[in-house]
Amino acid sequence: xxxxxxxxxxxxxxxxxxxxxxxxxxxxxxxxxxxxxxxxxxxxxxxxxxxxxxxxxxxxxxxxxxxxxxxxxxxxxxxxxxxx
Numbered sequence: 761x762x763x764x765x766x767x768x769x770x771x772x773x774x775x776x777x778x779x780x781x782x783x784x785x786x787x788x789x790x791x792x793x794x795x796x797x798x799x800x801x802x803x804x805x806x807x808x809x810x811x812x813x814x815x816x817x818x819x820x821x822x823x824x825x826x827x828x829x830x831x832x833x834x835x836x837x838x839x840x841x842x843x844x
Contacts, residue, residue, distance in 0.1 A: 788837070791816045795841060814838045 791814045798812045820834040 788816055791838060792841070795838075 794812060794814060798810060801807070802810055814834075817831065817834045817838055820828070821831040824830040
């Protein structure tokens, strides 16, 4: 990959079985869970600021570059999900 660190396990072996890769890209189910959790927190707590990290965008940017077609597609996919 163009950016180092993509495949480095920070806390082995705790996340050794946790692979976000699938045959056609990253596992979007984790981002859906993050989005649903963020919506719940917003509705229940009404924070002044809520920062949300979508791993699929970050991962695709690390794998292919921040302005790559793959990374921009990840942004588009998450943006569409958040708007609906």
